[in-house]
Every structure is written in structure tokens, then in C-alpha cells.
Amino acid sequence: MSFNGTSNYIASDELRLAVNAAITLERPLLIKGEPGTGKTMLAEELAASLGTELIQWHIKSTTKAQQGLYEYDAVSRLRDSQLGDDKVHDIKNYIVKGKLWHAFENTGRPVLLIDEIDKADIEFPNDLLQELDKMEFFVYETRETVKAVQRPIVIITSNNEKELPDAFLRRCFFHYIQFPDQEEMRRIVDVHFPEIKKDLLNQALESFFNLRDIPGLKKKPSTSELIDWLKLLVAEDISPEALREKDSKKAIPPLYGALLKNEQDIHLFEKLVFMARR
Missing domain, CATH: 3.40.50.300 (P-loop containing nucleotide triphosphate hydrolases)
Structure with a gap:
């Protein structure tokens, strides 16, 4: 075996x-x-x-x-x-x-x-x-x-x-x-969404890993939450441009409620975005 x-x-x-x-x-x-x-x-x-x-x-x-x-x-x-x-x-x-x-x-x-x-x-x-x-x-x-x-x-x-x-x-x-790196995550996503547009996936992964890198998050988004988020992005036909930002840490990704699961992390994220924009 x-x-x-x-x-x-x-x-x-x-x-x-x-x-x-x-x-x-x-x-x-x-x-x-x-x-x-x-x-x-x-x-x-x-x-x-x-x-x-x-x-x-x-x-x-x-x-x-x-x-x-x-x-x-x-x-x-x-x-x-x-x-x-x-x-x-x-x-x-x-x-x-x-x-x-x-x-x-x-x-x-x-x-x-x-x-x-x-x-x-x-x-x-x-x-x-x-x-x-x-x-x-x-x-x-x-x-x-x-x-x-x-x-x-x-x-x-x-x-x-x-x-x-x-x-x-x-x-x-x-x-x-260990949490998957970007290359391994691409292979995981490919199992669930084999026909997802490459540009959308690239932007989504960048936003996802930037979100995980924010210090102080009580619960970092996991693989299963990324899969849920991608499912929503595809269902709502969100374009890659909606995720693209010169400084992605200054943008709130659409449907981010699929990634952040408690009010403490949402408030922290919104505060950091507000401070970055200022």
C-alpha cells in the first residue's frame, strides 16, 4: 500500500x-x-x-x-x-x-x-x-x-x-x-477550476497572499477560503482589472468576506487600507 x-x-x-x-x-x-x-x-x-x-x-x-x-x-x-x-x-x-x-x-x-x-x-x-x-x-x-x-x-x-x-x-x-506556496497553490486551484482565466488567477493569488502577509490577523485566510473566493469571482464574472492595483495593499478586494471571517480582522484590514491611502 x-x-x-x-x-x-x-x-x-x-x-x-x-x-x-x-x-x-x-x-x-x-x-x-x-x-x-x-x-x-x-x-x-x-x-x-x-x-x-x-x-x-x-x-x-x-x-x-x-x-x-x-x-x-x-x-x-x-x-x-x-x-x-x-x-x-x-x-x-x-x-x-x-x-x-x-x-x-x-x-x-x-x-x-x-x-x-x-x-x-x-x-x-x-x-x-x-x-x-x-x-x-x-x-x-x-x-x-x-x-x-x-x-x-x-x-x-x-x-x-x-x-x-x-x-x-x-x-x-x-x-x-506547511501552507502551500504560490506554485503549489496554482496546482491546487487547477483541480477545482481547470479553466479559470490565467490573468484572473494571477491577480487573485497576489491579493490573497498579500492579505495573508498582513501582520496581526487573528485568522489568516486558508486554502479552502481561497477556493470559495475564486468560486465567487468566477460566478460574479469579476474581471482581473477589479483586482489589479498598483499597490495591492491599498485596495480592498471584492467579496473579501469570503476570506476574512471575523470583525477584528475586517476592521484591521480596513484600517490599514485607509492609512495606506492617506
């Missing part, structure tokens, strides 16, 4: 090496990077390129590690016992399988995505150490051990909202997705 990118996903040489190294080492691949740089999409395209199933576990602030293994539905069993249902005698009827259980019992070698692990409680990664390391866990209610048929390819994403424990990091292969 090896990953070389896909027609829908432009992966750098470093990212391809990281994915293939994690597959070879049979360790989880921990991916960090700015929001919107394609961390989640990597798992989707990896599964598609390998022709295997993608099992997605999207983490929330309330998610517990146990939910990824299984949950015992005691409430349903109590209700069924009150109704005299015969299935109440088999506790297995009330074991709800989690994402890891589904990945472990898969007869192929699935891709398991644990998305945005840093959203959960600080103890969440530690609670999965044994399961991700040994690829097995014990079900206390049924007294059985669930072992992986084949070791899944585990992709873990993080937006760096909080630090992850050292013991967890030691078990992962780590890669940070």
Missing part, C-alpha cells in the same frame, strides 16, 4: 512520504496544520486511492474515548425488560459498537479518521493509548476481547487548540502540513 496523491488532492512530496512512512511503521499519522489545509480531506482521498473503506470519527468537546470502543445501552435494556422482550436475556443486544470496533472488525484494511482530536478533553488521547498500540480492547459486559482483523491505517488530525500528551505523541508519526 502506498499513497501518491490523487487527481482531487495535491499532496506535497513531504506529505506523501509521511503517509507512506506511517503505513509502513503501522503507527497512527498525526496531521497538524492551519484549518482549511486539507487534513480531513487527506483521509478521504487516501481511502479512495487505496480502494478501502473510510471510517470517520469526528471528535467534539463532549466526546469520550469509550464511545469509540463501544457503549452499553442500559436504558434500552431496562425498558425492554419492563415490556417483557425476550432479547433482554442477551446483553449483546445492548452493546453499541463504536468507530474503533467497526475498524477492528473490518476484513479489509480500512482508513480510520480521528478528526480534530484536540477538541476533546486532555485525557482523551491517553485513554486510547492501549487500544491504538495493541489494536485490541476488552468488552467487560460480554467478557470478550475485540482484536483488529487487520491493523487499520489511522489518520489523526489536530488544529493545535491544545497540547497532546507526550506518551500519545511517542506512538504517532507526525507531519505538519
Whole structure:
């Protein structure tokens, strides 16, 4: 199994090496990077390129590690016992399988995505150490051990909202997705807009990277926001001249609300433009 990118996903040489190294080492691949740089999409395209199933576990602030293994539905069993249902005698009827259980019992070698692990409680990664390391866990209610048929390819994403424990990091292969330079960004855009006018793309990329270079931005526009902006520019038939300015730092690009996502950055941008014009 090896990953070389896909027609829908432009992966750098470093990212391809990281994915293939994690597959070879049979360790989880921990991916960090700015929001919107394609961390989640990597798992989707990896599964598609390998022709295997993608099992997605999207983490929330309330998610517990146990939910990824299984949950015992005691409430349903109590209700069924009150109704005299015969299935109440088999506790297995009330074991709800989690994402890891589904990945472990898969007869192929699935891709398991644990998305945005840093959203959960600080103890969440530690609670999965044994399961991700040994690829097995014990079900206390049924007294059985669930072992992986084949070791899944585990992709873990993080937006760096909080630090992850050292013991967890030691078990992962780590890669940070660097923000694309202009040449790499052109290849990414070409996947989404193969027929975009070159002059429009040149001006849009210049405005985009100038915007990212503004010091003090709370959230720099990401790749996904550039794609949204270009989609609007094409839909509204914005001309390259509308983006062109001798000093592009003195011009507010049209539809800039697709790039800036909070009032602090918008006020900062407008203030800098006003000062530059003066």
C-alpha cells in the first residue's frame, strides 16, 4: 500500500512520504496544520486511492474515548425488560459498537479518521493509548476481547487548540502540513477550476497572499477560503482589472468576506487600507 496523491488532492512530496512512512511503521499519522489545509480531506482521498473503506470519527468537546470502543445501552435494556422482550436475556443486544470496533472488525484494511482530536478533553488521547498500540480492547459486559482483523491505517488530525500528551505523541508519526506556496497553490486551484482565466488567477493569488502577509490577523485566510473566493469571482464574472492595483495593499478586494471571517480582522484590514491611502 502506498499513497501518491490523487487527481482531487495535491499532496506535497513531504506529505506523501509521511503517509507512506506511517503505513509502513503501522503507527497512527498525526496531521497538524492551519484549518482549511486539507487534513480531513487527506483521509478521504487516501481511502479512495487505496480502494478501502473510510471510517470517520469526528471528535467534539463532549466526546469520550469509550464511545469509540463501544457503549452499553442500559436504558434500552431496562425498558425492554419492563415490556417483557425476550432479547433482554442477551446483553449483546445492548452493546453499541463504536468507530474503533467497526475498524477492528473490518476484513479489509480500512482508513480510520480521528478528526480534530484536540477538541476533546486532555485525557482523551491517553485513554486510547492501549487500544491504538495493541489494536485490541476488552468488552467487560460480554467478557470478550475485540482484536483488529487487520491493523487499520489511522489518520489523526489536530488544529493545535491544545497540547497532546507526550506518551500519545511517542506512538504517532507526525507531519505538519506547511501552507502551500504560490506554485503549489496554482496546482491546487487547477483541480477545482481547470479553466479559470490565467490573468484572473494571477491577480487573485497576489491579493490573497498579500492579505495573508498582513501582520496581526487573528485568522489568516486558508486554502479552502481561497477556493470559495475564486468560486465567487468566477460566478460574479469579476474581471482581473477589479483586482489589479498598483499597490495591492491599498485596495480592498471584492467579496473579501469570503476570506476574512471575523470583525477584528475586517476592521484591521480596513484600517490599514485607509492609512495606506492617506
